[in-house]
Amino acid sequence: MSVIQVSNLTFAYEGSYDNIFEDVSFQIDTDWKLGFTGRNGRGKTTFLNLLLGKYEYSGKISANVQFEYFPFQVENKDNNTLDIISDIFPDYVHWELMRELSLLKVSEDVLYRPFESLSNGEQTKVMLAALFLKENRFLLIDEPTNHLDMNAREIVSEYLNTKSGFILVSHDRSFLDHCVDHILSINKTNIEIQQGNFSDWWENKQRQDEYELAENEKLKKDIHRLSDAAKRTSSWSHEVEKTKNGTRNSGSKVDKGYVGHKAAKMMKRSKSIEQRQQSAIDEKSRLLQNVESSENLKLTQLAYHKSRLAELDHVSIYYGDKMVCQDVSFPIDQGERIALSGKNGSGKSSIIRLICGEDLSYTGTFRIGSQLKISYVSQDTSHLQGNLTDFARSSGIDESLFKSILRKLDFARVQFEKDISTFSGGQKKKVLIAKSLCEQAHLYIWDEPLNFIDVISRMQIEELLLEYSPTILFVEHDKEFCHHVATKTVEL
Incomplete structure (x- = not known):
């Protein structure tokens, strides 16, 4: 065991007047399983990059270990997976690699397929296995759960529970609870460390x-x-x-x-x-400096003239000759909060696109109410750019209401002046959710809305959906969120 010592750390991005860290000091034991939490935009990924030496800072960070960052940047994704592993760790021992992949429920055949042909879950597992093969390394694991389905999250959390010597950034409460023994939290005015899992920290x-x-x-x-x-x-x-x-x-x-x-x-x-x-x-x-505000959100749903909004009856969807889902049947009735569940690749996003009106090839019967207004939150945030005022105007939503919701989701006013493309992943998702909450709709459809979003904001969104009971169809792999919110689960 050795220690990572952070002393009087101060850092701000070039051209920024706001310090992200100011005179911060703490130490980490390198055999800890350390969960890293904090609201979006507080500097979690920035701190990992400071450990990696990517930015200049004042103060001191001393460590007797080398840091490794997940996700590893893969340049040639068309190479076979075994070649990618060799790039990450040239001195790997094959039987040790197979042991790690076995723990992660990954079959050997993936090693001989192009890396880009692997699912997101398989890519995540392969990279983690390769990085954990290295000795005397401290892993900086940045949001591995994004785009992992629920089953894959359970496998990865079981795997991490057998390891030590890492910082894990994740906003999935159940995932964190299962595989960490300390919590590092970025608060409003300081950084602190507590022993225990996420639930212990949250209770304290x-x-x-x-x-x-x-x-x-x-x-x-x-x-x-x-x-x-x-x-x-x-x-x-x-x-x-x-x-x-x-x-x-x-x-x-x-x-x-x-x-x-x-x-x-x-x-x-x-x-x-x-x-x-x-x-x-x-x-x-001296009080209230780190008390997190989480004001109640609001939502206005339009009433529909029928109790049933849409229905799928033995629907199978095709892309060319490839069938992506088969024989799917379920109704969407007013007031239902439906979790659409299933492994990645089982057709969840295709079902959503069909309901949202995309022209997809399918068999079976699909019925949807006339003049039904749908508010949609996409997985993808890569298209977001420009300022929030222009975004509100182009989206046809009330700018004051939109910014008020973002304030409740922990946006600082200074954030309103910045380009959306510079926002963190969680802040971009909040922009899409705030837009949806401004829209009056009969049906809300959210595709993995919580990727990158901090825990406190997740709880706010939970409370909103429980209080207003909108008709919503959502895909989400956060087990706690689904357990609290869903009135019905459709398994693909």
């Missing part, structure tokens, strides 16, 4: 937030009470002081020494109250 965070909110409320009342007391005491002191130059009601002379002593005593009491008030203000200022 909620407890700490609740305590700070209660203390803050108590201190607010104390400050108000002390402020009133200080004003009263100061006023009494001035009134008593005035009587030094006057006379008593009886006409006798005032004892100026007594009055002066009484006024001084009152003034001292006033100063004491002010000091207690300032102490309370100082204590209050």
Whole structure:
């Protein structure tokens, strides 16, 4: 075991006035299984790149291990997978490679196929196997669950649970719980490390937030009470002081020494109250710095004149001679939240495209209500560019509402001035979800909406769907999300 020591780390991108990290210090044991969490745009991938030495920074990062980054950049994807593994690790031992692939439920034949012919899940598993073969390496694993189906996520989390010596960036709560023993969290004002899995960290965070909110409320009342007391005491002191130059009601002379002593005593009491008030203000200022705001989102769904919006009856979809799904049957009724489930390649996106009106070749019967308005969230964010104002205008949505939703999803105002193409993967997905929430529709169709999106925002979206119960068909591989949200699951 060795230690990765981060001391007084400060970093900002060139041309930016905002520091992503400022005077950050902590240490990591290299035998930890470390989960890395934080809201989108806080700098998780940036920190991994700093460990890799990609940017200049002030402060110090010291380590006695070499870092390896996942996903590994594959330049020649038409090469056989075995050649790709040789590029990653030329000194691999074949039987050791086969042992790792066996743990990941990958058959040997993938080694002799072009890398680009492998599914996303197979590519992920092959790269992880090759990187874990290297000795004295600390792996920086950046969101391996994106585009992995639920079954593949379970296999990969089981595999990572047998390993140690890695940082894992993931927003999948169930996945993190199964394979990490420490959590590194980027908060609003600091970075902290806690022992335990994600659920342990989240429970501690909620407890700490609740305590700070209660203390803050108590201190607010104390400050108000002390402020009133200080004003009263100061006023009494001035009134008593005035009587030094006057006379008593009886006409006798005032004892100026007594009055002066009484006024001084009152003034001292006033100063004491002010000091207690300032102490309370100082204590209050240290609270709530890392309490995450997650305001409730809203959605306006249009009512449809029929209870059934669409129906597939023994539908099979074809691309040329290739059948991508077979004999699919299910209705979509008002108020249903349907999770469309199945392995990658089972035809989920094709079903969605058919319902959204694409001209696909299919057999069977597909019925959809007339004048049905659909709001669609795509997997793909690569087309997003330009500023948010122009995006709202071109999408025909209310700009103020759109930006208000993004604010609730933890967008800083400064983000509104930037080009969408520079956003993080999670921020781009939030743009598409915010657009969908601005659209009045009878049916919402979301294709893997949570890829890259942080855990707190996932919980906000869960609460939204549970509160407003829109009719929605979605594809999502986050087990916790599906368990909480879906009223029905259609397995392909």
